[in-house]
Structures are given as C-alpha cells and as structure tokens.
Amino acid sequence: xxxxxxxxxxxxxxxxxxxxxxxxxxxxxxxxxxxxxxxxxxxxxxxxxxxxxxxxxxxxxxxxxxxxxxxxxxxxxxxxxxxxxxxxxxxxxxxxxxxxxxxxxxxxxxxxxxxxxxxxxxxxxxxxxxxxxxxxxxxxxxxxxxxxxxxxxxxxxxxxxxxxxxxxxxxxxxxxxxxxxxxxxxxxxxxxxxxxxxxxxxxxxxxxxxxxxxxxxxxxxxxxxxxxxxxxxxxxxxxxxxxxxxxxxxxxxxxxxxxxxxxxxxxxxxxxxxxxxxxxxxxxxxxxxxxxxxxxxx
Amino acid sequence: xxxxxxxxxxxxxxxxxxxxxxxxxxxxxxxxxxxxxxxxxxxxxxxxxxxxxxxxxxxxxxxxxxxxxxxxxxxxxxxxxxxxxxxxxxxxxxxxxxxxxxxxxxxxxxxxxxxxxxxxxxxxxxxxxxxxxxxxxxxxxxxxxxxxxxxxxxxxxxxxxxxxxxxxxxxxxxxxxxxxxxxxxxxxxxxxxxxxxxxxxxxxxxxxxxxxxxxxxxxxxxxxxxxxxxxxxxxxxxxxxxxxxxxxxxxxxxxxxxxxxxxxxxxxxxxxxxxxxxxxxxxxxxxxxxxxxxxxxxxxxxxxxxxxxxxxxxxxxxxxxxxxxxxxxxxxxxxxxxxxxxxxxxxxxxxxxxxxxxxxxxxxxxxxxxxxxxxxxxxxxxxxxxxxxxxx
Numbered sequence: 280x281x282x283x284x285x286x287x288x289x290x291x292x293x294x295x296x297x298x299x300x301x302x303x304x305x306x307x308x309x310x311x312x313x314x315x316x317x318x319x320x321x322x323x324x325x326x327x328x329x330x331x332x333x334x335x336x337x338x339x340x341x342x343x344x345x346x347x348x349x350x351x352x353x354x355x356x357x358x359x360x361x362x363x364x365x366x367x368x369x370x371x372x373x374x375x376x377x378x379x380x381x382x383x384x385x386x387x388x389x390x391x392x393x394x395x396x397x398x399x400x401x402x403x404x405x406x407x408x409x410x411x412x413x414x415x416x417x418x419x420x421x422x423x424x425x426x427x428x429x430x431x432x433x434x435x436x437x438x439x440x441x442x443x444x445x446x447x448x449x450x451x452x453x454x455x456x457x458x459x460x461x462x463x464x465x466x467x468x469x470x471x472x473x474x475x476x477x478x479x480x481x482x483x484x485x486x487x488x489x490x491x492x493x494x495x496x497x498x499x500x501x502x503x504x505x506x507x508x509x510x511x512x513x514x515x516x517x518x519x520x521x522x523x524x525x526x527x528x529x530x531x532x533x534x535x536x537x538x539x540x541x542x543x544x545x546x547x548x549x550x551x552x553x554x555x556x557x558x559x560x561x562x563x564x565x566x567x568x569x570x571x572x573x574x575x576x577x
Numbered sequence: 578x579x580x581x582x583x584x585x586x587x588x589x590x591x592x593x594x595x596x597x598x599x600x601x602x603x604x605x606x607x608x609x610x611x612x613x614x615x616x617x618x619x620x621x622x623x624x625x626x627x628x629x630x631x632x633x634x635x636x637x638x639x640x641x642x643x644x645x646x647x648x649x650x651x652x653x654x655x656x657x658x659x660x661x662x663x664x665x666x667x668x669x670x671x672x673x674x675x676x677x678x679x680x681x682x683x684x685x686x687x688x689x690x691x692x693x694x695x696x697x698x699x700x701x702x703x704x705x706x707x708x709x710x711x712x713x714x715x716x717x718x719x720x721x722x723x724x725x726x727x728x729x730x731x732x733x734x735x736x737x738x739x740x741x742x743x744x745x746x747x748x749x750x751x752x753x754x755x756x757x758x759x760x761x762x763x764x765x766x767x768x769x770x771x772x773x774x775x776x777x778x779x780x781x782x783x784x785x786x787x788x789x790x791x792x793x794x795x796x797x798x799x800x801x802x803x804x805x806x807x808x809x810x811x812x813x814x815x816x817x818x819x820x821x822x823x824x825x826x827x828x829x830x831x832x833x834x835x836x837x838x839x840x841x842x843x844x845x846x847x848x849x850x851x852x853x854x855x856x857x858x859x860x861x862x863x864x865x866x867x868x869x870x871x872x873x874x875x876x877x878x879x880x881x882x883x884x885x886x887x888x889x890x891x892x893x894x895x896x897x898x899x900x901x902x903x904x905x906x907x908x909x910x911x912x913x914x915x916x917x918x919x920x921x922x923x924x925x926x927x928x929x930x931x932x933x934x935x936x937x938x939x940x941x942x943x944x945x946x947x948x949x950x951x952x953x954x955x956x957x958x959x960x961x962x963x964x965x966x967x968x969x
Contacts, residue, residue, distance in 0.1 A: 288802045291827070295794045302792075403618040403657060405815045407847040415849045416826035423827045425794075496847065498791040499815050501619065506789075541795040546786045547757055 287421040292538050298428035300534025304435045304527045305493065306511030307518070308442065309486030311526035314515065315459040316479045317373070319382035323364050324487050325508030326393025331357035331488035332495035332504055333397060339409050346411040350434075350492050357488020358481045364389055365480035373476065390505060397502035405501040412496075427497050434493060438486055439527055446523075451478050459521070516557050519567025528568050608647045608902065608912070610635075610895075611654070611670035611679035613687070613702075618658030619815045623683045627705070627891030628653055629880050631680050634895045644899070645906040656682060663687040664694060671698050677902065678917045680895055681706060681724075683887050685731065685761040688712075688724070695723040701918040703898045705890055707731040708764035712941045720941040723914070725921045727894035728861050728931060730942050731764035733966045735811070737859050737948050738834055739772040740967040742807055745950075746857070748832065749778050752805035754796055754820060756812055757785035765811035765836055772967075781805050786816075794823050800831075807832040814838050818845035825852030837861055837886055840951075840958055850956045857961075859948040861931050862889045865960045869930055893929030897936070900927055 306328065313321040335353030338344045344352065368389050372381050416425045446452035457465045458475045466472040494504055510533065511526070518529025536556070540549040560567060612631060614624030628651075635649045643649055652674050654666035663682060670676045681688060681704020688706020692714070695702055701723040706712075708731050712724045729737070742748045751773050756762040770780050782803035784796035797820075800808055808831050810820045817835070821843060824833065835843065835858035843853040862869060869889065876884040901920035905912045924936040937944045947965045951958040 288798065291798045291801075292795060295792075295798060298794070299792055398617075402621065404621045405619050407818055407845040409846050410849065415822065415852075416828070418828055425826045498819060499845075499847070501815065507791075538795045542799060546784070546790060546796065550787065550789075 284421070290420075291422045292542055293535070294422055294424055296535035296538035297531065298425065298432070298534070299537060300531035301428060301432040301435045302490070302494065302497070302507075303510045303514050303533050304530035305431060305438065305486060305490035306508055307514035307526040307530040308435070308439055308523055309483040309490065310508060310511040311515045311518070311521060311523050312442070312479060312483040312486070315521045315523065316455060316462070316476065317369075317382060318521070319379050319386065320512055320515075320520070321382075321386045321483070322508055322512070323368065323386040323389035323393065324361075324483065324511065325505030326390040327357050327361045327364065327484050327487035327505070328491040328494065328508060329397055329502060329505035330360045330393055331484075331491035332500055333401060335488075335492035336406060336408055336495055336500055339411060343409075349411060350489060353492030353495075354485050354488040357486070357491060358484040360393075361480045361484020361487060362477055364393075364484075365477055369480075370473070370476075390508070394502045394505065401502065403502060405499045407499055408496045427493070431493050431497070434489055435527070438489060439523070442482065442486075442523065445482075451475070455479050455482075513553060513557050515567075516560055517567055520565075522567065525567050532568070606647060608644060608649050609674060609676040610649060610651050610898070611667070611674065611676035611700075612651050613654055613656055613663050613666045613670070613679060613691075613704075614682050615658050615684065616653065616655035618656075620658055620684060620813065622814065622885060623705075623887045624656070625882075626885050626887035627680065627683060627894070629876065630884075630888045630891035631895040633876065633879065634892055634899065638899060644903050645910075645912075649899070651680070652676060656684075656687060658684075660686050660690045664690055667691055667694060667698065667700075667702070671700050676700065677912060677914055678703065678898055680704065680891075680898065683707075683891075685711060685764055686759070688726075689760055692721045692724050695721055699723060700914040701725060701898075701921060703727055703894050703921065705887060705894060707734065708760045709940075709942070710760070710764070720939065723918050724941055725897075725918075725936060726942040727897055727929075727934065727936075728890045728943065729946050729948055729966070731761065732768040733942075733946075734837060734859055734948065735765045735767075735769040736772045736966055737950075737964050738809065738836070738857075739769045739776070739778075741857070741859075741950050741964055742809075742832075742834055743773065743776055743778050744967075745962075746807070746832065748806045750804070750806045751778055751780050752782040752784070752800040752803055752808045752831070753780060754784045754786070754793065754800060754808060754810045754812075756788060756816060758788045759813060761813065762811050766809070769809050769811070791819060792823070793820055794827060797824050797827050797829060801827055801829050805831050807834055809834045811836040812838070814842040817842040818848040821852045821856065822848045825849055832857065834858065837948075839953075840864075840885060843953060844956055853953045854956070856953045858951055859964070860951050860958075861886045861948060863949040863960050863963065864951075864958060866930075872930065889930035893927070893931050893934055896929060897921070897924050897927045897934055900924065 310324045331353040334356035335349045338352040339349045368385050416423050454470050454475045514530035514533045515526045518525030614628050616624050639648045656662040679702045681702040683705035685706050685708035688711030692711050703725045705728050712726050753766050755766040782800045786793050833856045839858040873884045901917050904920045905916035922938040927934040932947050947963045950961045950964050
C-alpha cells in the first residue's frame with residue numbers, strides 16, 4: 280500500500296496547483312489578448328475553445344492524426360473560428376463605435392451560439408479523445424507528474440514566449456501593442472486597424488484552439504467545455520485585466536489557490552472563496568498583480 | 578360573410594374538442610404510456626437504452642395482441658439532462674397526452690423532482706431512479722403512492738459494494754470521492770460510509786467535488802496521503818474516466834470500487850487501460866448470463882448498438898408495468914392510473930433479466946434482488962459473483 284510523507288504531499292499539491300495553473304494560463308493569455316486591444320471581456324473565447332476541441336477530436340478520431348498534427352489542427356481551427364467571430368460579430372459594433380457593453384453582451388451570446396452549434400452537430404453527450412499519449416505520468420521522489428500537464432505547461436510557456444516575442448519584434452505585434460494603447464490614434468497613424476484587430480483575434484484564437492485540444496485530451500469532451508473560460512476571466516482579474524503577464528501570473532496563482540482551498544476547506548466552499556477573492560481584487564486592487572488599469576472596460 | 582363566420586366558429590369549437598379526444602389514452606384502441614428519458618445529453622446512453630428496450634417490449638406485446646385487445650403506444654420526451662424538462666414532460670404527458678402510466682428515467686435528480694408532483698398528478702411512474710428519496714417521502718417516511726423503482730436502490734447497491742469489500746475482499750480502510758452536487762453520487766456515498774463504519778471498517782478520508790470540476794487530483798492526493806486500502810468513487814459516466822485516470826496518474830494503488838455506471842465508461846478511449854484494471858463494481862445483470870444473450874443479439878440487430886445494464890433493467894421496468902396493466906385490466910375490464918399503481922404494489926417474482934423482481938408495498942422498491950460483482954480484468958468486465966444486500 281502506498282503512502283506519502285508530508286513533504287511529498289505538499290510538493291504534490293504544489294505540482295497539482297501549478298499544473299492546474301498552466302491549464303488556466305493557456306485560456307487566460309488568449310482571453311487577455313483581446314481585452315488588451317479592445318478593452319472588453321471576450322467570453323466568445325470559450326466558444327472558440329469548444330469548437331477547436333471538437334475539430335482536434337475529429338482529426339484524431341477519423342484521420343488518425345497523432346499528437347502534434349492534432350494540436351496543430353485544433354490550433355489553426357481556433358485561429359480561423361476566432362477570426363470569423365471577429366468579422367461577423369464584433370466588426371460592425373466597432374465600426375459603429377458601439378459601447379463596450381455591446382461587445383461584452385455579443386461575446387457572451389457568441390459563446391452560447393458556438394456551444395449550441397456543437398450541440399446541433401454532436402449532441403449534448405460527452406466524447407473522449409483517442410489516447411494520443413501512451414505514457415500518462417512519471418514519478419520523481421514520490422511525486423507524480425502528468426505528461427499531459429507537462430505538455431500543457433510547455434505549450435503555455437512556448438505560446439507565451441512566442442507571443443511576447445511577436446508583440447515586441449514583429450510589425451503586426453508592434454501594431455497590436457499600439458492599438459492596445461489607443462485604437463483611434465493607431466488608425467490615424469495609418470495603421471490598418473481592421474487587420475490588426477483581426478490579427479489579434481486570430482492569435483487569441485490560436486491560443487484558444489491549443490487549449491481546446493489540450494483540455495479535451497485531459498478531460499472529457501462536451502459542448503460546454505469552453506465554459507472553462509471563466510477561469511481565464513478570474514485569472515485575468517487577479518492578474519490585471521489586459522495584461523498578458525498578469526493573466527499568466529493570475530492563472531498560476533489561481534491554480535495554486537484553488538488547490539490550497541480544496542485541501543484546506545474542501546471542493547464545496549472553494550469556488551465561493553475564489554469569487555469573494557475576485558470581488559476583493561476588483562474593489563481593492565482593480566489593476567491586479569500587474570498593475571494595469573483601464574478607465575473604461577466591460 | 579355570415580357563412581365564413583359560422584364556419585370559423587365551428588372550426589374554433591372543434592379544434593379543442595379534437596385535441597382533447599386525441600389525448601384520451603388513444604381512444605378505445607390504444608393504451609398510451611409516457612416515456613421520460615435523456616435522449617440527448619451526457620446521460621443519453623441510459624435514456625436511449627431504456628427507450629429502446631421498452632420499444633422492443635411493446636412490439637413483442639402488440640404482436641401478441643396487446644392488452645385486452647388494445648395496442649400499446651409509447652410517447653417519449655427528451656429530458657436533455659435537465660430536471661425542469663423532466664417535470665415539463667411529466668405534466669405534458671398527463672395533461673395533454675393523457676397517458677396511463679410513465680416509464681421514468683434512470684436519473685436520481687429527476688426521480689426526486691417528479692416524486693412530489695406525482696402526488697397531485699396521480700399517474701404512476703416506474704423507473705430506475707435509484708435514490709431512495711424518489712420513492713420514499715422524507716417527511717412521512719411513507720412511500721410515494723405513484724413512484725416505483727424497478728432496480729436496486731442506491732442504498733442497496735452501496736451496501737452490496739461495501740459488504741463485498743469488507744466480507745469478501747477483507748478490506749478495512751476506505752476513502753470516498755464523490756460529486757456533492759449529484760443526488761445519485763451522494764445517495765451511493767452516504768449509505769456506503771454508514772455501512773462501512775457500522776461493520777468494523779473505517780473511512781480515513783471523504784472528499785467531494787462539484788459537477789463543473791474536471792480535476793480531482795487535489796482530492797486524490799489527500800486520499801493517497803490517508804493511505805486507504807480501497808477508494809469508493811460513485812460518480813456519473815462523464816466523471817468516471819477522469820477519476821480513474823487521475824488516480825492512476827498519481828500512482829494510487831488502492832483498490833478502486835465503483836458503481837453500476839462503470840460499464841462502458843471505465844474503459845473510455847482516453848483512459849489508460851491500466852487505470853481501470855482491477856476496478857470492482859456492482860451491476861444489475863450478469864453480462865455472462867446465457868439468458869441475456871438472445872436479448873443482446875436482438876437488441877444489437879434492431880438498434881445497432883450494444884445493450885447495457887439499463888437496457889435489461891429498462892425491459893424489466895416496462896415488463897413489470899405491462900404486467901400490472903394486464904392484471905388491472907383482467908380484474909376490472911378497464912384500467913386507470915390508480916389501478917396500475919395498486920397492481921404495481923403487488924408485483925411479485927416478475928421474471929426479469931435482473932432476477933425475480935418483487936416490489937415491496939412498504940417501500941415501492943425491489944426486495945431481495947441480487948446484483949453481480951464485476952471486476953475489470955484485461956480491459957474487460959469479468960463476472961465474479963452474484964451478491965445480495967446483506968441482511969444486517
């Protein structure tokens with residue numbers, strides 16, 4: 280019979296927290312990217328996660344794609360779906376200079392719409408991905424580490440690094456940063472804002488697609504899988520809405536705090552405490568960890 | 578103009594009359610039975626299994642002349658894993674379709690929600706809602722007059738699993754992981770814990786999760802630290818692959834004990850086959866039983882999918898209901914919902930796939946119905962033994 284020392288128990292729970300944080304980080308960074316530019320909480324990100332998870336699933340099941348092509352397929356699908364969402368749902372609001380609350384309401388509507396699309400085509404039943412990773416975990420000093428969670432951490436780190444690099448050094452990235460500062464002025468400077476916003480959604484969608492496939496593999500696949508975007512939203516609030524580094528930090532913190540709360544007070548009370556924490560952050564430190572604050576946001 | 582007005586008034590009066598007569602138990606030629614099931618949603622497999630089995634029973638019965646010369650017809654409503662849909666469906670079946678009785682869902686939450694409504698609607702529901710709160714009124718301790726369970730209750734199932742673990746597997750230290758938002762999960766966990774603690778065992782850790790949770794590693798790490806010999810994980814299908822896989826990834830070697838939902842979800846494609854290996858769980862029927870084979874073949878041929886436990890117990894539920902209708906008709910030359918409920922109370926030794934089904938009038942649940950203990954060996958469920966609820 281197995282047992283664990285207090286030390287390895289604490290380390291295991293830390294690993295669990297960081298693993299969970301990595302899952303949330305993947306969602307949160309893509310979520311924060313759109314907020315960064317357009318200043319609204321884009322819940323349609325969850326719908327994109329859901330659609331991409333199913334696209335990856337179909338590829339793995341019917342085309343017998345191995346792991347990396349499945350990830351690539353889901354990621355690209357996310358980019359395409361997010362671009363379509365931007366074009367169909369958000370562009371006209373932006374052109375008409377609609378209030379931020381219209382963006383917010385539209386994003387929630389798109390989340391529900393994309394979920395319903397999945398229900399129509401796949402039913403509300405759940406599916407499971409084919410086993411794309413043969414070895415599922417390994418143990419170091421009595422602490423078990425899931426391969427899939429390692430993969431998520433690596434994906435989150437690589438995606439974040441690539442994103443940070445692209446935002447800093449590529450023309451589009453610099454334009455996105457400029458747009459995040461002031462969309463109108465960027466437009467006046469001769470930058471094609473439509474393209475920049477579309478690019479922002481595309482990149483955010485890539486991240487949604489990647490997280491969708493990984494979530495589908497780690498958990499089961501069901502139309503509401505994208506509702507995990509709420510965790511990305513909480514992470515963004517903790518980290519500072521609009522800050523990518525803050526979102527990643529907030530996600531890691533959220534994962535660790537969740538694990539701590541479940542360990543100390545059980546799963547029933549944990550969500551309530553998390554939401555109280557979020558309200559406290561919004562009241563006391565709306566700029567989050569990262570210290571980014573916007574006067575207008577939705 | 579006057580003619581048009583007269584015609585309009587006649588049609589306006591006829592429409593509700595036609596609607597009412599259409600719903601009157603199929604007039605004199607049909608007996609209408611309602612069917613409330615999840616035909617979509619995460620628990621679709623169960624609802625489809627029951628519906629398919631009931632349809633097969635009806636076709637067999639109708640081919641043999643029906644009941645009292647009347648053909649049976651089933652009206653199904655999809656509850657989409659939503660309790661409110663189940664309530665709406667039950668009301669619609671009675672108020673609009675005028676059914677004689679209802680085949681209920683294998684979903685505890687829905688059974689519990691329908692039970693108090695059945696008191697006023699007075700149309701019997703025979704189903705597989707295992708939580709005892711669906712058949713017993715918690716306020717009075719008396720059975721709900723119109724609610725009947727056609728398989729072992731969650732309490733019985735949990736006691737069978739606990740008794741087998743203590744008496745046959747000689748296990749003493751247990752941990753429990755369950756969904757605290759799910760009536761089915763709770764209704765299995767609580768009697769399991771009660772039985773274990775009353776029979777010399779200890780529960781070293783009790784952990785819960787919520788329906789929205791997908792990661793149980795924090796809870797499982799706590800369980801691992803408590804060093805149980807066995808972990809009881811009574812959960813819904815969607816949660817089974819997650820809990821098994823995550824326990825396996827944490828290197829937990831304790832014996833895993835499950836519930837009657839473990840087929841086929843314990844061996845889901847994203848679960849490492851080793852994660853499910855050795856899992857014990859009770860089941861309503863013995864998959865190796867020869868008398869099941871013909872049904873399994875017919876079922877597969879007709880529906881193109883394999884029969885699961887709810888196909889067999891669904892057949893039993895509908896069969897016991899049909900028998901009650903037959904007896905009521907034979908005794909009264911007519912049949913009403915109250916007569917069906919009265920006859921359901923007299924169900925004795927109905928020869929079903931689960932065994933001899935006898936409904937206790939004191940509880941409206943089966944008595945003395947055995948279950949089969951299965952273990953996953955080499956990736957496949959293997960029958961170990963038949964096991965009855967312990968007498969003490």
